[in-house]
Amino acid sequence: MSTIDWIVLFGTLGLIASYGVYKTFGQKSLDSYLRGKNTMNWWTIGLSIMATQASAITFLSTPGQAYESGMGFIQFYFGLPIAMIIISVSFIPIYYKLKVYTAYEYLENRFDLKTRTLAALLFIIQRGLAAGITIYAPAIILSTLLGWNLTWTVIFIGAVVIIYTVSGGTEAVSITQKQQMTVMMGGMILAGMIVIQLLPVSFQEALHVAGKMDKLNLVSFEFDPADRYNVWSGMTAAVFLFLSYFGADQSQVQRYLSGQTLAQSRMGLIMNGFLKVPMQFIILFIGVMVFVFYQFFQPPVVFNQVQTEKLAQSRFAGEYAELEERFSRNFQENKNNYLEMLEAIKHEDIAKEQEIKSRIQGLKEEQQTIRSEVKELILKNDPVAETRDTDYVFMRFVMDHLPKGIVGLLFAVIFSAAMSSSASELNSLGSTSTIDLYKRSIKKEASDKHYLNSSKIFTAFWGMGAILFAIYASLFENLIQAVNLLGSLFYGTILGIFMVGFFMKWIRGKAVFLAALLSQALILLVHFRNGEGLFGFVWDIGFLWYNALGCLSVMLFGMIIQKFVKN
Template sequence: MSTLDWLIVALYALVMIGIGYAASRKQANTDEYFRGARQIPWWAIGISIMATSFSAASLLGGPAQGYDKGFLWLQMQIGDLVGYTLVILLFLPLFVKLNITTAYEYLEKRFDAKNRSLASFCFLLFILARLGGLLYGAALVVSIVTNLPLNVAIVIVGIASIAYTVAGGIAAVVWTDVLQFALIFVGLGAGVWAASSGVEGGFGELWSTAAAAGKLQVINLSWEPTNLVSLPTAVIPYGILAFAVAGTNQQSVQRYVSCADVQSGRKAALLGWFTGLIGVAITLLLGILMYSFYTIKAGSLPADITGDKILPHFITTQVPPGAAGLLVAAVFAAAMSSIDSGLHALATCMTVDFYERFFKPNRSDRHYLKVAQLLIVIWGLFSVAAAFYVASAEINLLPYLIKYVAFFLGPVLGLFLMGILFPRINANGAFFGTLAAGVILGINYSAGGYNFGIWQTAIAAPLAVIIGYGISLLGKTPSPASLRGLTLIHGQTEDDSPRE
C-alpha cells in the first residue's frame, strides 16, 4: 500500500463518517431512524438492497468462483430473480400497505405475538451468524495488505462500522450504501484494468486464454442437485432460498417499508436484483481475468493461495498504486454495506419486536432511539467476537453464509407463507409447525443425518406449512374479520364463523 492508496482509503472512511454525522442531525423520531420517514428515493433503496447483499464475501468469493468455475456462478442470479419476483407478488404489497416497521409485525397481526417473536428470534440468530463472516471478510483484506494482525484488523473494521451505523439510522445506511455501490464498481474496474495491463495483448489475450480453458460457459443444464452451478439447482432450491432472504429478512423488508408506496417498493426490489446481477458478473469477470493472468505469467497461483485469498494476493502483488487503494476501499465498502445493514436491522427488531412490545411499551421516541443505538453497539461488539471465531475456523465465506441463511430462514419462510396463502391455518398451527420444521432439520443436522445442503430451505418451508396446516385442522378456524387485509387467498365468506 502506497501513500496514495492510504489516502484513498482514508478519504473513503471520512466520507462514511460524514454521511453518518449528517444523517444523525435529522433523526428526531423512530420513524426517521428505522424507516427514513418513508422519504428515501426508491432508486437509492434499490441500490441499497443490492449493496446489503453484496458483502465482502461476495467481493472475495466472487473472484474466487470466477477463478475456479468461470461464469457458471452467474446462473444463481436467475434464482435471485425468481425470489424477488415471488416477493413482489406475494409479500411486498402487504408489508407496505400495513405500514409496519419490521416484517414480523405482520405475523402478530395475522396470528399472535408468539409467532412474531419466533420469526424475529430466528432472524436475530441468522444475522448474528452472518455478521461474523462479513466482518472477517473485510478484516482479512486489511490484514493482508497492511501486515496488521488479523485480530487487530477485525477490531478496526468492527469499530468503524459500528460508529456510523449508530449515528445515522436507516438514512445513513442507505446513502452510504449508494456511495459504497459506486466505489465497489470503481474498485472492480481498477482490478480489471490492472489484470489487463499486466500482460502483453491486454484484455483480448486474457479473454482468449479464459475461453480456451472453458471459463466463459454461463449455463450448465445438467441435473446436479447438490451443485450450485447447475441451472436446475440455481433456479429451484436457490430460488426458494433467495425468496426467503428477500421476503423474510428484515434487512430487505426494512427497505421495502421505507418506500413511499407499493409501486416504489417494487421498482426498488427489481433495481436491487439488476444491480446485483451486474455486480456478480463483474466480480466473476475479475476472477476469470486473474486466472488468465496467472496462467500466462506463472502457470498458476502458489499452492497456498486459494479461495478467498486470491483477490488479496492479487492486490498486494500485482496491482499498482492507486488501483490497490481503490480495491481495498471497495472491499471495505462491500463489507460495511452489509455490516451496517445487519446491525441496524438487528437493533430495529430487538427494539420494536421485543423491547417495545414486551418490556417497555408506550415510552418516548427518544427513549427507543437510545435503546436502538445501544443495541447496535452491543451487537456490533458481539459480531467482532463472531468474526474471531470465523477466522479461527478458517471458513470459506460463501458456503458458510449460504448454510446459515438456509438453516434459520427456511422455517420462517414457511411461517409467512402460512399467513399469506392459507387462511385456515391458525396461530397455534403456524407456531408449532414452524418450530417442528426447525427442530426436525436441526436434529437431522446435529445427528449427522442426510445433508440437504442448498435444498434445506426448499424442504423446511413446505414442511412447516404441512405440519402447521395439520395442527390447525385440530383447532379453531380463524374468523373472517381476523383475516381481512392479511391474506391473499381468504377461502371464506363473510358469513363464516370460527368453528372447532
C-alpha cells in the first residue's frame, strides 16, 4: 500500500478508538458500565446492533460468496424483519420490566438458578469461540494481503478492542460502533461506485452479463433441507436463528438494554430489521460487479497472491507458468464471447445468446479445471497451504485496482468491522460472566466497585482468550458460514428455553433444564452424523435448520418431561 493508504488506515482506526476512550473514560458504576446509563437513542442502538452483526467476515466473505455463487445468500436475511417484530413485542418489554443487566437473569426469575446458569454457559461457550473466529477471520486475510505476521495482526486487533472496551464498557462499544458503521458503509458504497465506473461496459450491459451467468438470482423457491440458502430456510429456520441471536444472545441484548426507553430500544431493533437486508444486498451486489469486472480484465488464477508467488519460486514454477498461459488464453476467448453476447442481446437474438452462453459455460468449466490444477500444485509445494481463496477476492481487487487512499479506507472498513463485532462480544462475555456466574454463584455480596472491576477483568480475560484462540485457530471452509454454524449449534437450545419461559407457563425449571440438555445433545448428534445418519436412518440438512430443531425440541421435551416430574 502507499503512504497515504497507511495514513488513512491507522488514522481512521486511531481516531475511532481514541474517541471511544475519551467519551467514556472512568465509568464510575456497574450500571453505567453495563447499560451505558440508558442514554442511547434509537438510531445509535440500531447502528450498534447492525455493527455487532456486521463483522469483518461480512465484508471479506460476502462479496467473494457473490462472486462465486451469486446473490442467493440474501435469502438468509428474509426472515429478519419478522424476528425483529416478534422480539420487540415479546422479549424487550419483559427485559425492561425486570430491569435486567443480562437476558439470562430473566430465566432465574421464571425457572431457577440452574436453568439460568445453563443458558449463560451455553452462551459463553459459543460466543467465546465466536470471538476468536471474529478476530482470526480478518487477521489471516489481512496479514496475507499486507504481508504482516499473522500472530501480530491478531494481537493488534485484539489489543485495540480490549483497550477501549475495558475502558468504557457498553457506552464505549456503542459510541465507537456508530463511527465504525459510518466508515464501513461509506467505504463499501464508495467501493461499489468505483467498481461500476471501472467497468469497460455500461451498467445495463454489466447487469446483462451478471444475469446471464445466474449471479442475480435472488430467490429460490425449491425446497431442499440440505440447501443452506433458499426462501424456505430464510423464512423459517433463519427466523429461529435471528430470534435467538437478537433476543437471547447477550452481545445483542446488551445493545438495546442501553436504550433511553422501551420505545427507543424497539425502534433501534426495527431499524436493524429493515436496513440489514438492503445493506447485505449492496455488499453482495458489489461482489457481483467485481465478477463482471473480471470477465473483461484478467483475474488472478488464484486470488491468494502469497501462495502463487511461492509457487512461482518453487520447483513447480514451469508447470505453473504453463497453467497461467492456458488460463490467459481461456480468459481472452471468454472475454470475446461476452462481447459477442452483448451484441446478441442488443439485437435481441435469443438463439445466439443461448449458443454463446453454452460456449461460456464450457470455458468456465475449463477455467475451474485450471484453477484446481494450480491449487493442486500449491498443495504439493506446501501441504498445509490454504487453497480456498473466495475470501480473498474482494480485497485482492481493492489492492490491485482501486486508487490510493481508497485502498487504505477499505482496509479500515475491514479492521473497523473486526473491532466492532469483537467489542460487543467481549463486552457481553464480561457482563454475563460477572452478573450470571460470579455475582450470582461465586461472590454474592460485594461492593458495586468490586463488581465493576470484576467485569473489566472478565472482559480483558475473554479478550486475551479470543486472541489465543485466534492465534491457534485454522481457517474454515468459508468464514461467514463458520460463524453461522457455530451459532446454530447452540442458539436453538437457548431460544427454546426462552420460548418455554415466555409462552409455556405450565412448564417449570426442572423440566426445561432436562429438556435443554437433551436438546443440546440431539443437535450435536444431528450435526456430527449429518450426511451419514445412524441406525440405518440417514439425514442431510443445512445447519440453519439446527436452530428450529433445537428450539422446538426443547419445547417438546419440556412438555413431555413436565408430565413426569414435580417442581
